[in-house]
Amino acid sequence: MKKLISRILVGIIILASSACTKTDNYDGPNASFQGNIVSSEGGNLPTSGGSTTIKLQQIGWTTPQTIPSKFDGTFQDTKLFKSAYKVVPTGGAFWPVYDTVTVNIDKGTKHDFVVTPYIVIKNFTTSLTGTTLTIKFDITAPVIAGLPTIKDVQPYVNTTRLVGTGASIRDFSDLNAVTINREFIDLTDAQKSITLTVPNLIPGRTFFVRAGVRLSDSFNSSNFSEIVQVDIPK
Amino acid sequence: MKSIHKFIIAISIGVGASLTSCQKLDILPTNIFTPDIIYDSEAGVKSFLATIYQNLPIEDFKYRPDQGFKTGGNDWENFYNSASVTGEEVGPFGGMDIGGGFGYWPYGDIRNVNTLIDELPKHAAKLSQSTVNALLGEAHFLRAYYYFGLAKRYGGVPIITVPQDPAAPLSELQVHRDKEQATWDFIGSELDLGYQMMPETSDAGRANRYAAAALKSRAMLYAACVARYGSVNFVEGPARAQGLVGIPADKATAYFQAAYDAAKLLDGHYSLYNANSDKVQNYVDLFLKSGSPENIFIKQYSVATHTAHSWDATMSPRYMTANALSRSYPTLDFVRLWGELPVTNGDGTPKRFDNRAQLMQGLEPRLLATVYFPGATLRGLMFDMQRGIYPSFSGTAAAEVAKPANSRSYILAGDTKTLYQGKQVIGFTGPWTGGDELTRTGFYVRKYVDYNKPQSAVDLNRSEQPWIDLRYGEILLNRAEAAMELGNTGDALTSVNLIRSRAGATPYASIDLNKVRNERRMELAFENQYYWDLKRWRTADVVLDRAHFKGLMPYYVFNENKYIFLAETELFNREYSFQKQFYYEGIPGGEIGKNPNLLPNNPNY
Numbered sequence: 121m122k123k124l125i126s127r128i129l130v131g132i133i134i135l136a137s138s139a140c141t142k143t144d145n146y147d148g149p150n151a152s153f154q155g156n157i158v159s160s161e162g163g164n165l166p167t168s169g170g171s172t173t174i175k176l177q178q179i180g181w182t183t184p185q186t187i188p189s190k191f192d193g194t195f196q197d198t199k200l201f202k203s204a205y206k207v208v209p210t211g212g213a214f215w216p217v218y219d220t221v222t223v224n225i226d227k228g229t230k231h232d233f234v235v236t237p238y239i240v241i242k243n244f245t246t247s248l249t250g251t252t253l254t255i256k257f258d259i260t261a262p263v264i265a266g267l268p269t270i271k272d273v274q275p276y277v278n279t280t281r282l283v284g285t286g287a288s289i290r291d292f293s294d295l296n297a298v299t300i301n302r303e304f305i306d307l308t309d310a311q312k313s314i315t316l317t318v319p320n321l322i323p324g325r326t327f328f329v330r331a332g333v334r335l336s337d338s339f340n341s342s343n344f345s346e347i348v349q350v351d352i353p354k
Numbered sequence: 355m356k357s358i359h360k361f362i363i364a365i366s367i368g369v370g371a372s373l374t375s376c377q378k379l380d381i382l383p384t385n386i387f388t389p390d391i392i393y394d395s396e397a398g399v400k401s402f403l404a405t406i407y408q409n410l411p412i413e414d415f416k417y418r419p420d421q422g423f424k425t426g427g428n429d430w431e432n433f434y435n436s437a438s439v440t441g442e443e444v445g446p447f448g449g450m451d452i453g454g455g456f457g458y459w460p461y462g463d464i465r466n467v468n469t470l471i472d473e474l475p476k477h478a479a480k481l482s483q484s485t486v487n488a489l490l491g492e493a494h495f496l497r498a499y500y501y502f503g504l505a506k507r508y509g510g511v512p513i514i515t516v517p518q519d520p521a522a523p524l525s526e527l528q529v530h531r532d533k534e535q536a537t538w539d540f541i542g543s544e545l546d547l548g549y550q551m552m553p554e555t556s557d558a559g560r561a562n563r564y565a566a567a568a569l570k571s572r573a574m575l576y577a578a579c580v581a582r583y584g585s586v587n588f589v590e591g592p593a594r595a596q597g598l599v600g601i602p603a604d605k606a607t608a609y610f611q612a613a614y615d616a617a618k619l620l621d622g623h624y625s626l627y628n629a630n631s632d633k634v635q636n637y638v639d640l641f642l643k644s645g646s647p648e649n650i651f652i653k654q655y656s657v658a659t660h661t662a663h664s665w666d667a668t669m670s671p672r673y674m675t676a677n678a679l680s681r682s683y684p685t686l687d688f689v690r691l692w693g694e695l696p697v698t699n700g701d702g703t704p705k706r707f708d709n710r711a712q713l714m715q716g717l718e719p720r721l722l723a724t725v726y727f728p729g730a731t732l733r734g735l736m737f738d739m740q741r742g743i744y745p746s747f748s749g750t751a752a753a754e755v756a757k758p759a760n761s762r763s764y765i766l767a768g769d770t771k772t773l774y775q776g777k778q779v780i781g782f783t784g785p786w787t788g789g790d791e792l793t794r795t796g797f798y799v800r801k802y803v804d805y806n807k808p809q810s811a812v813d814l815n816r817s818e819q820p821w822i823d824l825r826y827g828e829i830l831l832n833r834a835e836a837a838m839e840l841g842n843t844g845d846a847l848t849s850v851n852l853i854r855s856r857a858g859a860t861p862y863a864s865i866d867l868n869k870v871r872n873e874r875r876m877e878l879a880f881e882n883q884y885y886w887d888l889k890r891w892r893t894a895d896v897v898l899d900r901a902h903f904k905g906l907m908p909y910y911v912f913n914e915n916k917y918i919f920l921a922e923t924e925l926f927n928r929e930y931s932f933q934k935q936f937y938y939e940g941i942p943g944g945e946i947g948k949n950p951n952l953l954p955n956n957p958n959y
Contacts, residue, residue: 182950
């Protein structure tokens with residue numbers, strides 16, 4: 121009996137050691153792709169979570185994948201398979217890009233996309249009176265004809281530098297939105313100068329603040345201002 | 355001597371075996387059904403139809419919009435419904451969790467119907483030509499039903515009308531998508547065939563010709579709205595450029611006309627349920643009594659066959675049932691469709707009530723039959739909704755609700771046992787923030803709840819009331835909406851007023867599109883229609899744009915011995931946002947993997 125068991129064990133060891141000897145001869149996902157989403161009006165396009173993404177369609181494969189843009193308009197993915205990809209920026213508040221570019225993605229591949237934003241926020245200033253923050257800015261549009269309706273403007277307030285849609289304190293942000301629901305072309309110059317207020321901020325805290333203009337495009341996406349730090353005195 | 359015996363045995367075995375062995379094995383298998391067994395008798399066809407009916411995409415009690423159609427014996431979580439993301443209710447979903455669908459792709463079921471349509475004409479001698487025609491009509495209805503389930507999710511899909519041969523070359527099997535318009539036209543023509551070929555009446559649970567007409571009115575209304583509103587509010591993409599999603603706007607009128615004509619075919623054959631002169635009880639019974647003249651097509655359930663549902667055990671709180679829990683609750687926003695509730699005085703202070711049931715006085719019977727209000731009674735127990743106690747209350751309702759929670763003077767509690775000076779702080783049926791098994795809005799669902807069952811019998815998988823998939827009430831509303839869109843206001847007004855007088859509401863003197871749509875929301879609430887209505891009207895991204903919903907919180911004012919009601923955000927204060935891409939679901943990735951010809955996928959997927 122003991123002999124039988126030891127023979128079976130030997131058999132199992134031989135089978136186990138001979139299995140799994142094939143080595144995977146495919147490359148791992150060791151290619152990377154990074155770059156900037158550049159605004160045609162200068163600088164990187166300020167974005168936010170859940171908006172602008174780079175859509176990659178690997179040639180010879182069916183399902184696309186996406187790289188979300190960071191808040192400063194850069195993007196990076198270091199775990200891609202080396203291949204040719206059709207790439208296009210999408211999902212943000214800029215005029216749709218229809219020409220997909222084909223890029224051979226390998227180690228350290230860099231590429232910048234230039235997009236035309238719907239709305240540009242200029243002269244962005246903030247001022248604090250007590251615990252009430254006043255935000256002022258002007259909006260301009262690089263291209264006016266065919267611009268989607270402007271839905272609303274609002275401040276975004278958060279306790280970290282990551283501030284925007286989906287990353288803001290609702291009571292300070294969404295609840296201080298101002299509805300517009302008008303075409304840009306119908307706005308007077310005075311209406312293009314916007315003032316937002318955020319009352320009842322908490323004394324002694326530091327907040328990060330930006331403003332956004334939301335449009336009724338395919339994504340209900342927003343154009344953003346830069347991010348500023350606001351310290352509320354005790 | 356022994357060896358001779360052995361020899362003889364060996365020879366006889368050898369001869370015997372060789373004589374019997376080489377016969378051709380050509381007998382019918384006894385363990386599989388051949389086409390003759392199925393199609394030569396009506397009973398055989400019926401057994402095949404049972405599978406096709408069971409898998410129909412009927413959005414019933416058990417349908418989970420994020421998981422699919424359920425036919426198992428323990429699919430009890432009936433509160434995972436589309437009403438609980440659209441603001442009709444708030445429920446277990448944390449937000450708009452159903453926009454992407456669940457990858458519905460019923461080509462296996464469509465193949466069953468295609469096989470049926472292929473085989474039936476070959477068996478006319480045994481079944482008789484008239485039976486074959488009636489069954490073929492039914493099959494066309496069923497095929498249309500499946501394609502409707504696809505078209506409203508994906509737009510254009512491959513139209514496959516014959517059973518594919520698995521041995522055919524891949525290029526034939528990988529069928530391209532048809533245009534959205536062609537898909538809807540196909541559904542319309544299939545339902546026309548169903549209407550022409552089916553008989554006037556049918557067994558309960560099976561379709562007759564009027565079910566085909568009724569479904570056509572629903573389907574053509576969807577297509578018409580895609581044409582009219584989808585051409586204004588859409589997401590750009592290659593699938594749209596190729597017509598795989600979207601219909602030219604100038605086709606809208608023809609589809610509205612088709613919806614109107616189809617609805618009109620039911621004139622005189624069905625009517626609204628009006629058996630009880632008590633308007634509230636009548637509206638409650640409409641969903642529970644069998645043999646209603648309003649029912650056109652129903653789906654049945656049975657404990658014996660393990661298909662029963664759990665509506666009763668999951669719509670009411672545990673306080674009134676024998677097991678389980680509730681989890682989806684009508685919102686105040688929904689209740690306000692009927693107008694503002696009289697809970698506030700002219701000066702803004704909350705109106706004082708001697709008891710909570712007083713709130714129900716003077717409300718429309720249909721509203722009371724759709725929603726359980728505080729103070730209503732079920733199975734001998736009162737809906738005891740009380741959010742907390744105010745030792746005393748002064749000021750206006752609006753000012754009180756606007757205060758931060760920690761500066762309000764109310765007493766709340768974590769359970770029903772807590773007392774304030776001998777008085778229970780929260781009601782047995784909520785509202786309560788400790789979990790979501792008690793109401794978060796101050797209301798419970800009443801529609802379809804079987805009030806006759808004793809409490810001890812209200813358990814999971816024990817509810818058998820049928821789901822009314824097509825009822826005449828909806829057909830009148832389809833007709834009214836189509837008529838309104840076609841500019842025929844007189845017909846729209848007549849249809850809507852039929853609905854309103856049955857509901858116990860004041861008939862309208864004039865009509866507009868908004869009134870027709872709101873009537874639809876009120877009449878068809880919790881019937882899994884509003885989600886699709888929002889989608890076809892292309893208003894979902896506006897209505898559900900960072901939306902938060904409200905409840906009506908009853909409080910006891912201790913020093914006055916009165917009750918007040920405050921309109922506050924529902925207790926979880928969840929947010930619902932519908933992305934524009936959700937007007938169409940993405941073609942499932944696995945299917946694209948099998949058939950790349952399904953590309954381009956829908957915009958933004």
